Amino acid sequence: MKLDAKIPDGPLPEKWSSHKFKMKLVNPANRRKYSVIVVGSGLAGGAAAASLAEQGYNVSCFCYQDSPRRAHSIAAQGGINAAKNYQNDGDSIHRLFYDTVKGGDYRSREANVYRLAEVSTDIIDQCVAQGVPFAREYGGLLANRSFGGAQVSRTFYARGQTGQQLLLGAYSALSKQIGLGKVKMYNRHEMLDLVMVDGHAKGIVARNMTTGEVTRHAADCVVLATGGYGNAFFLSTNAQGCNVTAAYRAHKRGAGFANPCFTQIHPTCIPVHGENQSKLALMSESLRNDGRIWAPKDPATAAKIRAGELDPNTVPEDERDYYLERKYPSFGNLAPRDISSRAAKELCDAGHGVASTGLGVYLDFRDAIQRDGKKAIEERYGNLFEMYQRITGDDPYSTPMMIFPAVHYTMGGLWVDYNLESTIPGLFVGGEANFSDHGANRLGASALMQGLADGYFVLPYTVGNYLGEQGIASAGTVTTEHSAFAEVEDAVESRIEKLMSIGGTQSPRSFHKRLGKIIWDECGMARSREGLEGAIQQIQALRKEFWSDLRVTGDADGLNPELERAGRVADFMEFGELMCRDALMREESCGGHFRVEYQTDDGEALRNDADYTYVSVWEYQGDDTEPALHKEPLIYENVALATRSYK
Amino acid sequence: MKLNLRIWRQKSPLDKGRFEDYQLDDVSEDSSFLEMLDLLCEQLVAQGKEALAFDHDCREGICGMCSLTINGIPHGPEKETTTCQLHMRHFKDGETITIEPWRAKPLPVIKDLVVDRSPLDRIIQSGGFITARTGSAVEANAIPIAKQTGDTAMDAAACIGCGACVAACPNASAMLFTAAKVTHMNSLPQGKVEKDRRTLAMVSTMDGEGFCGCTNVGECEAVCPKGIALDMIAQLNRDYTSAQVKNFFEPVQ
Ligand SMILES: Cc1cc2nc3c(=O)[nH]c(=O)nc-3n(C[C@H](O)[C@H](O)[C@H](O)COP(=O)(O)OP(=O)(O)OC[C@H]3O[C@@H](n4cnc5c(N)ncnc54)[C@H](O)[C@@H]3O)c2cc1C
Ligand code: SF4
Ligand code: FES
Numbered sequence: 001m002k003l004d005a006k007i008p009d010g011p012l013p014e015k016w017s018s019h020k021f022k023m024k025l026v027n028p029a030n031r032r033k034y035s036v037i038v039v040g041s042g043l044a045g046g047a048a049a050a051s052l053a054e055q056g057y058n059v060s061c062f063c064y065q066d067s068p069r070r071a072h073s074i075a076a077q078g079g080i081n082a083a084k085n086y087q088n089d090g091d092s093i094h095r096l097f098y099d100t101v102k103g104g105d106y107r108s109r110e111a112n113v114y115r116l117a118e119v120s121t122d123i124i125d126q127c128v129a130q131g132v133p134f135a136r137e138y139g140g141l142l143a144n145r146s147f148g149g150a151q152v153s154r155t156f157y158a159r160g161q162t163g164q165q166l167l168l169g170a171y172s173a174l175s176k177q178i179g180l181g182k183v184k185m186y187n188r189h190e191m192l193d194l195v196m197v198d199g200h201a202k203g204i205v206a207r208n209m210t211t212g213e214v215t216r217h218a219a220d221c222v223v224l225a226t227g228g229y230g231n232a233f234f235l236s237t238n239a240q241g242c243n244v245t246a247a248y249r250a251h252k253r254g255a256g257f258a259n260p261c262f263t264q265i266h267p268t269c270i271p272v273h274g275e276n277q278s279k280l281a282l283m284s285e286s287l288r289n290d291g292r293i294w295a296p297k298d299p300a301t302a303a304k305i306r307a308g309e310l311d312p313n314t315v316p317e318d319e320r321d322y323y324l325e326r327k328y329p330s331f332g333n334l335a336p337r338d339i340s341s342r343a344a345k346e347l348c349d350a351g352h353g354v355a356s357t358g359l360g361v362y363l364d365f366r367d368a369i370q371r372d373g374k375k376a377i378e379e380r381y382g383n384l385f386e387m388y389q390r391i392t393g394d395d396p397y398s399t400p401m402m403i404f405p406a407v408h409y410t411m412g413g414l415w416v417d418y419n420l421e422s423t424i425p426g427l428f429v430g431g432e433a434n435f436s437d438h439g440a441n442r443l444g445a446s447a448l449m450q451g452l453a454d455g456y457f458v459l460p461y462t463v464g465n466y467l468g469e470q471g472i473a474s475a476g477t478v479t480t481e482h483s484a485f486a487e488v489e490d491a492v493e494s495r496i497e498k499l500m501s502i503g504g505t506q507s508p509r510s511f512h513k514r515l516g517k518i519i520w521d522e523c524g525m526a527r528s529r530e531g532l533e534g535a536i537q538q539i540q541a542l543r544k545e546f547w548s549d550l551r552v553t554g555d556a557d558g559l560n561p562e563l564e565r566a567g568r569v570a571d572f573m574e575f576g577e578l579m580c581r582d583a584l585m586r587e588e589s590c591g592g593h594f595r596v597e598y599q600t601d602d603g604e605a606l607r608n609d610a611d612y613t614y615v616s617v618w619e620y621q622g623d624d625t626e627p628a629l630h631k632e633p634l635i636y637e638n639v640a641l642a643t644r645s646y647k
Numbered sequence: 648m649k650l651n652l653r654i655w656r657q658k659s660p661l662d663k664g665r666f667e668d669y670q671l672d673d674v675s676e677d678s679s680f681l682e683m684l685d686l687l688c689e690q691l692v693a694q695g696k697e698a699l700a701f702d703h704d705c706r707e708g709i710c711g712m713c714s715l716t717i718n719g720i721p722h723g724p725e726k727e728t729t730t731c732q733l734h735m736r737h738f739k740d741g742e743t744i745t746i747e748p749w750r751a752k753p754l755p756v757i758k759d760l761v762v763d764r765s766p767l768d769r770i771i772q773s774g775g776f777i778t779a780r781t782g783s784a785v786e787a788n789a790i791p792i793a794k795q796t797g798d799t800a801m802d803a804a805a806c807i808g809c810g811a812c813v814a815a816c817p818n819a820s821a822m823l824f825t826a827a828k829v830t831h832m833n834s835l836p837q838g839k840v841e842k843d844r845r846t847l848a849m850v851s852t853m854d855g856e857g858f859c860g861c862t863n864v865g866e867c868e869a870v871c872p873k874g875i876a877l878d879m880i881a882q883l884n885r886d887y888t889s890a891q892v893k894n895f896f897e898p899v900q
Contacts, residue, residue: 070712128837164804
């Protein structure tokens with residue numbers, strides 16, 4: 001596997017514009033002769049499909065929901081970053097670039113991150129033009145807030161629904177193209193494999209989830225924008241259907257998978273309530289601006305609270321450990337996500353946790369309410385408090401909110417070069433599905449920015465460049481009649497048959513839960529050599545059990561949610577092992593990846609720049625062979641590597 | 648808690664369908680309505696029976712995918728709450744709960760509790776957009792928008808496209824949904840250019856998809872999980888009348 005990042009020459013600020021100038025163009029009259037498959041209708045996929053169709057290409061777009069508007073981008077609450085410097089507080093493209101590289105703990109590619117910061121401003125223009133109702137000031141200008149501990153106010157937001165509003169913007173542009181016949185939309189279709197012809201991605205095989213029919217789709221190239229793989233952990237803030245299937249199938253066909261162990265655990269989620277929990281709810285990070293995070297100093301006090309014998313409000317001030325304020329005085333409750341999450345876990349592990357399970361800490365608004373009044377807090381967080389009360393039944397105005405970290409985002413993904421092209425020619429990857437621009441840790445409000453940057457402003461250029469390079473003579477030459485399609489279709493059909501016919505006793509969900517627990521315990525917030533080695537063995541054993549004792553009810557020739565889940569879990573079963581392998585290989589702590597063996601004396605992450613300043617890229621070698629590791633060295637020419645300190 | 652469930656089962660669009668009764672014994676009050684159904688599915692699988700099909704995805708009240716009629720009410724008894732955000736503590740131990748799909752002719756059942764909502768997408772495809780080709784936008788702050796206008800657009804844009812309003816309406820009207828979309832775009836300066844075209848096209852598609860007219864029953868507003876208000880329908884009616892008049896004198900392109 002050859003890794004050529006294709007980073008353009010020249011100074012950082014000029015790379016993207018000079019690269020665009022050198023790209024091959026496709027004559028407008030010829031564009032309609034090409035077709036492009038876009039899998040995914042979230043911010044990345046929806047924006048790319050609409051923009052490519054506007055340019056004149058024929059696009060087929062796929063999603064597993066019943067409408068493209070329901071992609072999980074819709075759930076983002078907090079906001080989207082852009083270096084507009086509307087607040088005149090010293091923001092700039094360079095600062096956003098720098099913050100992102102630093103926030104990612106120096107494990108991302110400079111050139112890509114710079115481009116992201118550069119196009120961030122165009123995104124806001126584009127969205128406003130589409131009618132995205134961002135929050136405004138009384139003077140009519142756009143409002144901003146500071147988010148996730150950033151020192152400038154560069155976050156744009158639309159009430160608590162930034163994701164929905166941005167997605168509706170992309171969806172409306174996509175809908176226009178569907179109405180015009182330039183995009184053919186395939187709702188309730190799940191991509192199950194990639195089809196390659198002469199080493200290039202030329203199509204996909206999907207399952208029509210309504211009829212059960214396995215269908216072939218050919219094109220001149222394929223774009224994957226299928227989101228993240230957080231559901232490998234079973235419990236996460238992702239939607240139920242989020243999966244790794246599309247990306248993992250592409251990986252098995254030859255696409256390198258980068259940094260699979262880089263996952264983000266968000267510190268402010270509602271704690272698990274019981275055995276039947278199916279997902280975790282995120283509480284916006286903005287709550288940390290006013291809430292104070294604490295746990296009882298004395299584990300005995302925590303035990304009493306857990307048993308319901310003590311009201312947390314009665315715990316005296318000197319018996320509360322405001323641990324973030326104590327450990328990180330300059331950032332306090334706003335310490336970055338990875339650091340805050342780990343601190344909560346450590347306390348709970350040491351017996352200080354609250355909530356019935358012992359896995360919770362307090363996010364307390366008592367002092368803020370005393371300081372600013374209940375009304376002010378209600379204005380700021382009213383809808384979040386309501387949501388909390390709806391889920392837990394507790395009133396956060398009178399009893400402190402309980403939070404615990406949960407899996408939220410995956411920085412790892414398919415490896416892509418500067419053009420967002422994977423190691424398979426003609427296979428492009430955008431949004432959370434690629435290994436992206438966030439290194440080992442993503443900053444708040446940067447995923448929406450990256451999804452739209454890829455979809456509106458990068459892929460439409462780089463896909464066109466690829467098609468131009470292939471030449472007009474190649475356009476439309478591969479059809480579904482090609483034998484490669486028949487082969488892949490057979491493989492997909494026989495896998496479905498196999499899943500249906502095991503005839504065991506355990507449900508897909510029960511396997512998913514068990515897998516998730518292994519990954520959460522050993523490849524979650526704290527990882528160790530011993531734990532990871534054990535996890536790999538446990539996953540292998542569980543996978544065997546899965547293929548011999550799975551029970552899928554219903555039929556394959558119609559809507560069957562059990563079968564859908566079984567297929568996704570089957571891929572997580574293989575992919576989970578890859579996550580553990582990657583975590584085991586990376587003998588350092590950086591960002592969301594914390595190896596207990598590599599920490600400073602006071603328990604902070606210990607990065608090893610001399611040996612690990614690279615992207616780990618895994619190549620699939622066969623079901624019974626270990627994957628091969630390749631390395632893309634990361635070269636920092638513009639930012640000096642430093643230790644992240646939030647003390 | 649223990650529950651008796653009466654659930655609509657239907658093999659396919661052509662099957663007639665029927666209610667079936669199930670019992671669940673060990674439901675936690677803290678679990679959500681859909682987690683309760685997960686539990687039922689696990690029980691069915693353990694018994695070797697076919698699990699239930701129902702739509703859901705985000706499970707946090709924003710994607711609009713969940714869609715159950717619970718005891719006769721789309722999204723169930725709690726105000727401004729989607730099915731996925733409804734929790735079992737709102738039900739009584741030993742209660743019988745009836746669960747059906749959306750009931751509306753233009754949204755036919757695909758299987759069990761899953762319906763086809765593609766007509767709602769087609770309404771949007773016919774005009775529910777502001778044309779802004781990628782790359783053509785002006786600087787975002789070039790057009791200041793009064794906060795109030797922005798807020799109105801945002802109120803309307805909160806619609807999650809779930810279709811509960813259609814399911815609740817005795818006429819199976821899609822007016823609330825369409826009105827929310829139209830109001831969102833028509834109220835913004837960016838949306839003015841295509842305003843008449845948009846309104847006429849969306850209403851005409853809505854009629855063509857078999858949704859009936861609005862007779863001001865108000866059930867839609869009562870079940871809407873996002874609090875979309877009936878005023879939006881009044882706004883749509885005004886915009887529609889004005890577009891029709893203009894269209895009469897000079898056809899709207
Ligand atoms: C609760 C929550 C809150 C968040 N808040 C913020 C925030 O405030 N700010 C921020 O910047 N980021 C936030 N994020 C992260 C951000 O929302 C996501 O990273 C981003 O939206 C992902 O966009 P995407 O286009 O890559 O993928 P998605 O929006 O997940 O879209 C994936 C698409 O792929 C399709 N798909 C997937 N698999 C298949 C398959 N096999 N076959 C066919 N189609 C398939 C799906 O149908 C869907 O259309 C949040 C995330 C969550 C979960
Ligand atoms: S108007 Fe309300 S009920 Fe109707 S689709 Fe929108 S959110 Fe659902
Ligand atoms: S599942 Fe998304 S709104 Fe209910």
